[in-house]
Amino acid sequence: MATETKYEYDAIKGFAISSLFWGIVGLLVGILISLQLVYPQLNFTPWLTYGRLRPIHTNALIYGFTIPAAFSLFFFLVQRLGRTPLAYPGLAKFTLYLFNIAIVLAALSLFAGMSQSKEYSELEWPLDIGEVVLWVLFSINIIGTIVRRTEEQMYVSLWYILATVVGVAIVYIGNNISVPVSLFKSYSIYAGANDANVQWWFGHNAVAFVFTTIPLAVFYYILPKSSGAPLYSHRLSIVGFWSLVFAYLWTGAHHLVYTPLPDWIQTVAIAFSIFLIAPSWASVINGYGTMNGRWEQMRSNYLVKFIVLGITFYGLQTVQGPSQAVRAFSSLIHYTDWVPGHVHMGTMGWVTMTISAGFYYMLPRIYNTEIFSVKLANLHFWLVLIGQLIYSVTMWITGIRQGAMWQAMDSDGSLVYANFIETLTPNYPFWNMRTLGGVIFFAGFLVFVYNIAKTIQHAPAPQKA
Amino acid sequence: MNVDKKPLTFMILAVLAILVGTLLTTFIPLFVGTVSPSTEKVIPYKPLELEGRDIYIREGCNNCHTQTVRPLPFETKRYGSYSQLEDSAIDRPHLWGSRRTGPDLARVGRKYPAAWHYQHMKNPQSMYPRSNMPAYPWLAEHKLDTSDTAAKMKVLGYAFAPEDLAVLNGKSEMDAMVAYLLRLGRELKQ
Numbered sequence: 001m002a003t004e005t006k007y008e009y010d011a012i013k014g015f016a017i018s019s020l021f022w023g024i025v026g027l028l029v030g031i032l033i034s035l036q037l038v039y040p041q042l043n044f045t046p047w048l049t050y051g052r053l054r055p056i057h058t059n060a061l062i063y064g065f066t067i068p069a070a071f072s073l074f075f076f077l078v079q080r081l082g083r084t085p086l087a088y089p090g091l092a093k094f095t096l097y098l099f100n101i102a103i104v105l106a107a108l109s110l111f112a113g114m115s116q117s118k119e120y121s122e123l124e125w126p127l128d129i130g131e132v133v134l135w136v137l138f139s140i141n142i143i144g145t146i147v148r149r150t151e152e153q154m155y156v157s158l159w160y161i162l163a164t165v166v167g168v169a170i171v172y173i174g175n176n177i178s179v180p181v182s183l184f185k186s187y188s189i190y191a192g193a194n195d196a197n198v199q200w201w202f203g204h205n206a207v208a209f210v211f212t213t214i215p216l217a218v219f220y221y222i223l224p225k226s227s228g229a230p231l232y233s234h235r236l237s238i239v240g241f242w243s244l245v246f247a248y249l250w251t252g253a254h255h256l257v258y259t260p261l262p263d264w265i266q267t268v269a270i271a272f273s274i275f276l277i278a279p280s281w282a283s284v285i286n287g288y289g290t291m292n293g294r295w296e297q298m299r300s301n302y303l304v305k306f307i308v309l310g311i312t313f314y315g316l317q318t319v320q321g322p323s324q325a326v327r328a329f330s331s332l333i334h335y336t337d338w339v340p341g342h343v344h345m346g347t348m349g350w351v352t353m354t355i356s357a358g359f360y361y362m363l364p365r366i367y368n369t370e371i372f373s374v375k376l377a378n379l380h381f382w383l384v385l386i387g388q389l390i391y392s393v394t395m396w397i398t399g400i401r402q403g404a405m406w407q408a409m410d411s412d413g414s415l416v417y418a419n420f421i422e423t424l425t426p427n428y429p430f431w432n433m434r435t436l437g438g439v440i441f442f443a444g445f446l447v448f449v450y451n452i453a454k455t456i457q458h459a460p461a462p463q464k465a
Numbered sequence: 466m467n468v469d470k471k472p473l474t475f476m477i478l479a480v481l482a483i484l485v486g487t488l489l490t491t492f493i494p495l496f497v498g499t500v501s502p503s504t505e506k507v508i509p510y511k512p513l514e515l516e517g518r519d520i521y522i523r524e525g526c527n528n529c530h531t532q533t534v535r536p537l538p539f540e541t542k543r544y545g546s547y548s549q550l551e552d553s554a555i556d557r558p559h560l561w562g563s564r565r566t567g568p569d570l571a572r573v574g575r576k577y578p579a580a581w582h583y584q585h586m587k588n589p590q591s592m593y594p595r596s597n598m599p600a601y602p603w604l605a606e607h608k609l610d611t612s613d614t615a616a617k618m619k620v621l622g623y624a625f626a627p628e629d630l631a632v633l634n635g636k637s638e639m640d641a642m643v644a645y646l647l648r649l650g651r652e653l654k655q
Contacts, residue, residue, distance in 0.1 A: 040597045049601075051524045113524060166479050190558075194495050198491055246485065259561060265494060424597065
């Protein structure tokens with residue numbers, strides 16, 4: 001036993017718990033803003049108005065839930081896949097404390113209305129600097145550990161981890177360059193159409209490097225580990241990786257179809273969006289191929305259930321996304337609820353299911369115990385699956401409904417629903433269904449947190465070295 | 466060469482792959498005239514309008530309202546002429562938005578008078594009983610903070626005279642918000 005690598009787990013545990021905590025916060029805010037859309041009297045105070053809370057919902061679940069989940073899982077993966085301990089454990093713990101301070105300040109600043117207004121990039125410049133510092137500290141540990149690895153070949157998961165490290169840095173810094181007026185206020189250096197173009201280059205690649213490469217790194221590790229099957233095709237994973245990392249950056253302007261942004265930029269973005277189906281499905285096919293001949297595990301193995309449903313929603317997401325980019329379809333569903341329905345299939349289906357599988361696999365191992373309850377894990381699975389489906393499907397329906405009402409014109413060329421409010425109020429029953437879906441999903445998430453908490457509680461006391 | 470055995474080379478290649486699309490579709494267009502139109506035709510923001518715009522940003526109005534009319538018949542019929550590059554040429558940041566929980570506002574300044582906006586901001590449900598817009602009565606009670614106005618105008622490069630700032634005296638946040646809303650759709654010199 002003396003020759004076994006001594007892995008470093010403290011920061012991993014801290015980031016996992018932080019992630020679950022901020023996940024609960026972000027989901028609760030999501031339920032509140034969902035209710036506010038039907039019951040405006042729930043906008044209690046200026047700090048609790050929809051306009052300020054919606055960025056808190058998105059930021060809490062991107063930067064408060066997904067990012068620390070990635071810190072946690074990546075610190076685990078680089079050690080295991082490199083067969084080497086974390087390069088700088090003290091720095092990792094410092095990063096953990098700094099992270100939680102930054103998230104508290106970020107939440108307070110958004111409550112107070114300090115915002116750059118750019119979506120998922122609302123935080124004002126001092127917090128942007130804080131986030132960049134955090135990312136650098138995280139990257140030092142990731143790169144340092146990978147460089148010191150004893151396993152010569154880097155497995156696919158490590159490629160996606162390295163892509164996340166450089167990709168997030170480039171798009172986050174690129175979009176946040178601004179001129180400060182005071183400590184709490186700054187203005188983007190880009191103007192008008194350029195600002196929009198840079199923003200959605202960032203926005204869509206936040207999807208690429210937070211909601212795609214992070215879960216893919218986890219997926220490529222957890223699926224073979226939990227199913228006991230080797231990865232279907234190494235070659236496919238190489239082609240998939242490089243074409244994904246190359247193509248994603250061209251697609252941001254599909255968020256700006258039919259805006260004043262010049263047509264050629266929109267058209268290039270639409271074309272690359274359609275191309276992106278190929279690298280996305282390379283991972284889906286790799287997943288299904290790996291499961292070939294082992295599909296009975298979908299009954300017996302809860303980890304496989306999470307990871308296979310996760311990659312299935314990724315597959316659906318990456319076909320639906322490109323279809324939305326096409327002008328004909330965009331003209332119907334852009335600016336409607338279809339788009340949040342699309343986003344939430346990705347986040348509630350693909351991202352959260354994959355991270356859950358990662359935590360269910362990793363946490364019992366680092367706490368040297370078993371999962372508290374497989375039954376509860378299965379309950380968690382069904383609740384988040386049903387909640388997400390209710391959410392997405394109702395939003396797609398009402399999105400098409402509202403888009404069609406906006407377009408409806410009489411034969412004399414006048415609008416059938418000339419008053420906007422006529423197209424708004426039919427959303428309300430669908431939005432109540434959305435809230436119901438969200439509450440069911442949240443219940444599933446609480447079961448998940450309870451299961452993890454009990455697992456940790458039952459872990460044997462750590463032995464002093 | 467096996468790049469999956471060389472992490473630093475691997476990272477450099479990943480950065481290069483990322484930068485191709487980034488530069489060609491996003492950063493090189495910054496220097497292309499067709500994306501960065503002349504600002505000659507644009508009327509600079511007055512200090513009160515700019516403060517109103519910053520309140521619009523603070524309250525996150527862009528989470529529910531877009532400011533870009535698409536060049537489609539049913540859009541121009543509903544909202545007015547479609548948005549042009551010039552309309553937002555001096556806007557930092559842009560406020561085009563991504564979701565229309567409420568209607569597009571790019572031309573709203575031409576649609577309603579000031580009194581309509583005061584009443585609607587204060588109590589939207591008094592005008593549309595089933596509207597889901599939050600009420601903002603407190604904007605009328607908050608005195609406008611003008612301590613950074615001059616600095617803001619300078620950072621953004623908008624020309625202004627000292628008497629433009631004097632107008633701000635005694636104004637509420639609501640006054641600024643309404644002044645901003647009335648500007649929307651009137652950005653260009655006729």
